[in-house]
Amino acid sequence: MAPASEAHRTHPLSALLQGLLWGAAIVAGLVWQVLDFDDPNWWALAAVPVGFVAGVVAGYVGWFFTRYVIDEQEIRIERGVLFKSSRRIPFERLQSVDINEPLVARLVGLAELTIEMAGGSESRTRLQFVTLAEARRLRRLLLARAHGSELAEGDPVPVEHRRILHVVPPDQVIIGTLLSLDFIVTVLAALGSLAFGLFTETGWAVLGVLIPAVWGVSQMILNRIVAQWNFTVSRGDRGLRIERGLLSRSSQTIPYDRVQGIAVVEPLIWRRFGWARLDVDVAGYGVVTDESGGISSTTLLPIAPRDAADRLVDVLIPDPERGHGDRVAPPPRSRLFAPIGWRFRWLGSTRSTVTTGTGWITRRRAIVPHHKVQSVEFSQGPLQRRLGLASVEVHTPDGPVSAAIPHLDALEARRVTFEQVERSRLARRSTAADVALGGGVEGADELAGVQPPLGQDDLLG
């Protein structure tokens, strides 16, 4: 066992980086101020060095008062001058560890460590900045501890072997973006505003319409290409790793037993080419609001041929019976609620997973392992009651995966609800008895001891 661990500091260059980042943010904010063609506010540029200096000072003070300590149970991060804050992250609560290298930091070999815990909006902890080597060492250590290993802090953490599962080539990201619905909508909107501008404006004023239109479209493509450059998914002993990025690199690690559910998304045009996107629910990642993003940490695979996507699903949520379970679908009288969509809705259940399918423009499949189900909801509105229909919803932690099937036959919905409750109960029991069954991945027996406690101090009221 390790002796009482000493406190560590982040890298001194953090202060300078903070200054650069603040300065850059101010430049970005000022671009439009200065580009106002009628009356350029050149004096506003003076705010840039001010922002830079303020950032450096704030960064230095922040750095000076930041410490992190790792002991047997937890990692503690202490910061703050006037308002001291100390955050403890017990290892068993840890959901995932990410390393981000924003461009500026990457140039000087520094990285940011992001640690996710379950629950709440405050569940994300950032450690800015440490050297890349230190970030990697911390990640290995944290993930090893999260899996119940009792490595001391000074001990060398064994380097794990990784196997690459899938690499998304950049040209596929580009083609996928060009053929995505949201891109086409953006282009149409830009063209529309441009046409409107050409009719109403004259001379140089047209630029005021042209620049934002071109900017919006090109930014969307560039953002995705830059963020998803060399998108690589690999598997190791401790979890799945996602690495991506051209300028800013990011590297996420999701322990296998923290995957709460996966969504297979097949948009209209992609379906013709047999492509799909994968999104993942991990407690703590939370809800991603912008549908267009594809750059968020909940993206498991931005675009891939369907069989490659299915293989990845099989690695994360193995189910030998996939596609062979019982299926239920809404009756034709639910047409009132979804004139076309009702035909595309279904719920299938096997011994280990529940899968729902929805959508006729963008087709989605949500796959949730029974032992990860949080709660099950059965509901009925007034119109549904009249038609003898009811809805079932399987709750998963907040994220892109939503396993719900609305407007089933009321009696069938009730049966599905209590069957789901029973299946989840059996799955939880067999998982507790034999984690290998639930996890079904290499190194699964290490996970047996990992059970976040529900302590008295969690209770309010």
Added chain:
Amino acid sequence: MARDDLFTSPEGNWTPVSARLATARGLIASLVSLVLVAVSVALWLLLADLMDGWAWTLWAPGAIGIALATWVWWWAPRNRRSWGYAEAEDDFLVRGGILFRRLVVVPYGRMQFVDVTSGPLARAFGFATVTLHTASTSTAAAIPGVPLDEAARLRNRLTELGESHGAGV
């Protein structure tokens, strides 16, 4: 199958919530309607002469208030009766709502924490709202009108069951 059967679980005994929940809601609505009637009276006294022919519209707030109070007194007991919770072997069940009915089944092991909240008025009537939270915000199973001592018992019991069934996230 009757409506009530649809929302009744195969196992567990359903506990209703306090009847005082309906009384409290009715009283609040009555108070609001009293204020609205007072507003109408005041408006009448001040403006009736100025609005020849249209003066009757000044009674609208009072009429709305009385309609609201009547409706709440009709609705509250029905809504109160629709709420209930049951402790099954491995799960906790909550149901409620008249127009939009909802039944949520929460496994004990999935509960992250239990909230007991009660405002000054609810405390005066001796009840509280108990809310169960899991790692999913859509769970949000809230039971209104649980008597205070029962709320405390429920919280402790659920915490205890949560610990013994603990299944992690």
